Amino acid sequence: MHDDQLVVTTELAGELIAREFPRLAGLPITAVSGAGTVNAIFRVGADVGARFPLQATDAAVLSAEVAALTEFADASPFPAPRPLGLGAGDERYPSAWALQSWLPGDVADPLRAAHSEAFAEDLGELIVALRAVPVGDRIFAGRGRGGSLSDHDGYIAHCLEQSAGLVDVTRVAAVWTALHETPTAGEHVMSHRDLTPANLLVSEGRLVGVLDGGSFGPADRSLDLVCAWHLLDAPRRARLRGIVGASDAEWRRGAAWALQQAMGLVWYYEESNPVMAELGHSTVWRVLSDKDVSG
Structure with a gap:
């Protein structure tokens, strides 16, 4: 999926895990298939998960994620992974x-979950709980989604060039132009920052786990609303909006963040990760079809 992607086999993962954490040596290790784009995931025994970045990552970066993940797990009303340790690589x-x-x-499946009222309510409960965590003296890190929408104009222009023939680029450009100057809807709040299907676990139609909380931090209060267009149909989006109490500006900015994220998926993963590419398509379609945000 990435030009500089690292390769880690089950055998190599087992050797690294046994070297760094001898207590886990001998436990069965299973590669976990999925549409993830950041880590190769392995299950170790019954209770441990190992995350090997697909692109080289410094220990300092993962250490910062450990602190954020711990705070996220404490704040989330739904189960979240707890950090168990960091390992070093080798040649x-x-x-x-x-x-x-x-x-x-x-x-979570972006199509099967779309009509679930209970799931929409769970997502609303999650967002409200995360926003309740005090930001304190922390500020937005200034990288990626969660700051100024217009900072992403160049990226959207690039995505439009790459997506000709994949989506209605003329319509996407018009909707982005209508949304990207939407004013901020309040102070930054604590945010998961990537509430996509791959990071949400479900069972019997309910949210039972939230993954990848290592980026938990201050961001545009609209950012976590991307889950509305990634996962829900129009009536369930309205239910989520009611729980969160989103203003018109907040809701429109949420749609803009979802569109920005989705446009990066449709072309980048067209061949390397069809599941992520299809998520991009379904999210773009939901944003373009949503009269509350695209007219």
């Missing part, structure tokens, strides 16, 4: 990596 795998507690559940 075969030149990156730091991490162990976390394992959570049961199925990855």
Whole structure:
């Protein structure tokens, strides 16, 4: 999926885990298939998950994620992984990596979950709980989604060039132009920052786990609303909006963040990760079809 992608086999993962964490030596190790784009995931025994970055990552970066992940797990009303330790790489795998507690559940499906009232309510409960965590003296890190929408104009222009023939680029450009100057809807709040299907676990139509909380931090209060267009149909989006109490500006900015994220998926993962590419398509379609945000 990435030009500089690292490769870690089950055998190599087992050797690195046994070297760094002898207590886990001998436990069965299973590669976890999925549409993830950041880490190769392995299940170690019944209760441990190992996350090996697909691109070389410094130990300092993962250490910062450990602190954020712990705070996120404490704040989330739904189960979240707990950090269990960091490992070092070697010449075969030149990156730091991490162990976390394992959570049961199925990855949320952007189509099957769309009509679930209970799931929409769970997402609303999650966002409200995360926003309740004090920001304190922390500020937005200034990287990626969560700051100024217009900072992403160049990225959207690039995505439009790459997506000709994949989506209605003329319509996407018009909607982005209508949304990207929407004023901020309040102070930054604590945010998961990537509430996509791959990071949400479900069972029997309910949210049972939230993954990848290592980026938990201050961001645009609209950012976590991307889950509305990634996962829900129009009536369920309205239910989520009611729980969160989003203003018109907040809601429109949430749609803009979802569109920005989705446009990066449709072309970048067209061949390397069809599941992520399809998520991009479905999210773009939901934003373009949503009369509350696109007219």
